[in-house]
Amino acid sequence: MxxxxxxxxxxxxGTPRHGYDLKQAxxxxxxxxxxxxxxxxxxxxxxxxxxxxxxxxxxxxxxxPERTSYQITGAGRDSLAGWLGTVERPAPFVTExxxxxxxxxxxxxxxxxxxxxxxxxxxxxxxxxMRELTRAKTDPAANVSDVVAVDYLLGHLxxxxxxxxTTLTRLGALRAELHExxxx
Amino acid sequence: MxxxxxxxxxxxxGTPRHGYDLKQAxxxxxxxxxxxxxxxxxxxxxxxxxxxxxxxxxxxxxxxPERTSYQITGAGRDSLAGWLGTVERPAPFVTExxxxxxxxxxxxxxxxxxxxxxxxxxxxxxxxxMRELTRAKTDPAANVSDVVAVDYLLGHLxxxxxxxxTTLTRLGALRAELHExxxx
DNA sequence: ACTCCACTATTCACTCAGAGAATAGTGGAG
DNA sequence: CTCCACTATTCTCTGAGTGAATAGTGGAGT
Numbered sequence: 001m002x003x004x005x006x007x008x009x010x011x012x013x014g015t016p017r018h019g020y021d022l023k024q025a026x027x028x029x030x031x032x033x034x035x036x037x038x039x040x041x042x043x044x045x046x047x048x049x050x051x052x053x054x055x056x057x058x059x060x061x062x063x064x065p066e067r068t069s070y071q072i073t074g075a076g077r078d079s080l081a082g083w084l085g086t087v088e089r090p091a092p093f094v095t096e097x098x099x100x101x102x103x104x105x106x107x108x109x110x111x112x113x114x115x116x117x118x119x120x121x122x123x124x125x126x127x128x129x130m131r132e133l134t135r136a137k138t139d140p141a142a143n144v145s146d147v148v149a150v151d152y153l154l155g156h157l158x159x160x161x162x163x164x165x166t167t168l169t170r171l172g173a174l175r176a177e178l179h180e181x182x183x184x
Numbered sequence: 185m186x187x188x189x190x191x192x193x194x195x196x197x198g199t200p201r202h203g204y205d206l207k208q209a210x211x212x213x214x215x216x217x218x219x220x221x222x223x224x225x226x227x228x229x230x231x232x233x234x235x236x237x238x239x240x241x242x243x244x245x246x247x248x249p250e251r252t253s254y255q256i257t258g259a260g261r262d263s264l265a266g267w268l269g270t271v272e273r274p275a276p277f278v279t280e281x282x283x284x285x286x287x288x289x290x291x292x293x294x295x296x297x298x299x300x301x302x303x304x305x306x307x308x309x310x311x312x313x314m315r316e317l318t319r320a321k322t323d324p325a326a327n328v329s330d331v332v333a334v335d336y337l338l339g340h341l342x343x344x345x346x347x348x349x350t351t352l353t354r355l356g357a358l359r360a361e362l363h364e365x366x367x368x
Numbered sequence: 369a370c371t372c373c374a375c376t377a378t379t380c381a382c383t384c385a386g387a388g389a390a391t392a393g394t395g396g397a398g
Numbered sequence: 399c400t401c402c403a404c405t406a407t408t409c410t411c412t413g414a415g416t417g418a419a420t421a422g423t424g425g426a427g428t
Binding site (some may be wrong): 001009012032034035065077080083084085087088089090094095096097099100101103107110118121122126127128129130141143144146147148151152153155158159162163166170173174178 | 185189190193195196198214215217218264267268269271272273274275276277278279280281282283284285286287288289291292298301302304305307308309310312313314317319326327329331332333335336337339341342343344347348351354357358360361362
Binding site (some may be wrong): 186231325 | 412413414415416417421422425
């Protein structure tokens with residue numbers, strides 16, 4: 001995921017901010033997302049300036065290190081509005097390692113033992129993680145933002161679990177099909 | 185997703201193959217995954233040779249362009265077995281644009297209209313895609329491999345739909361919380 | 369016979385994501 | 399008075415991902 005539009009969203013209220021501040025705001029806005037690395041924040045801001053989505057809004061070296069503030073431009077607002085107004089293409093590809101590993105395990109091993117063992121171990125890891133997330137969700141200190149993010153994760157872990165379950169019953173057929181070409 | 189382990193899986197039967205062939209085998213093994221670009225295939229093979237996961241198994245220039253075959257090494261087999269034997273960390277982060285867009289839309293707009301409109305449009309796109317995938321699944325020409333991949337996608341699209349539905353009812357609370365800090 | 373096209377096969381150039389280390393100044397704890 | 403934590407930015411490096419360039423072979427048409 002590109003950080004560009006999130007940063008534009010943070011800058012959309014018009015107040016200029018500098019890189020360090022934007023990194024912190026990013027992490028605060030999306031606490032369950034992968035933290036934005038500093039290096040990446042500055043690199044992204046550089047590209048955004050180049051693309052005229054943001055512009056420098058002054059340097060400030062008073063009381064501390066030099067820092068550069070950025071503010072959103074008209075093009076930046078347009079880009080943000082365009083992104084928010086565009087539907088994401090739903091699930092064009094299977095990208096997850098979960099799926100890939102099962103296929104490769106079946107293709108590699110002579111019997112389905114590796115794939116079966118993997119699915120069973122992964123299922124256990126999934127249920128553990130779901131317990132952990134459920135705890136986080138019912139925590140009295142949980143805010144709405146957290147609950148919404150955790151619900152997203154829980155829903156997909158549950159979808160994984162259901163898939164693993166039905167795939168376990170299909171392993172034989174899948175294995176046979178993947179090795180079909182081997183004996184011709 | 186790194187292509188390394190899939191390529192190792194294809195080479196695991198011991199027969200040497202060259203880059204073009206491996207790219208084709210990759211796409212045939214994972215037809216619902218993002219196709220492996222040629223450039224990426226050769227770059228990945230280069231790194232695998234460097235890391236001694238595979239080794240050159242001879243050049244062949246007879247009847248056509250020069251081509252280099254690769255075969256898996258002992259270290260390559262170890263790496264593949266290690267990968268297949270390791271459980272994936274389940275859902276450490278929310279990485280999807282679906283989630284991010286809703287949060288940014290709420291944080292940006294003064295009312296929740298943008299977020300609501302997005303969720304409704306995305307819901308329609310999701311149901312369309314699900315119909316398309318369901319058709320592909322019930323197609324008499326569908327093989328097991330395809331059904332398993334499509335089931336994976338359908339499960340996650342369904343999880344998205346459920347999340348969108350509950351998030352729509354929570355938009356007000358979420359918006360209030362995201363703008364909390366603005367008036368202090 | 370000649371041309372154009374599709375296919376096999378590889379390389380190159382380029383952008384961006386992601387991680388980590390390096391630099392440098394400020395303010396506070398002990 | 400030193401050390402540490404924090405603010406703030408830059409630099410370096412690997413790898414993912416895309417697209418174009420190069421080059422030879424074989425076949426379909428006209």
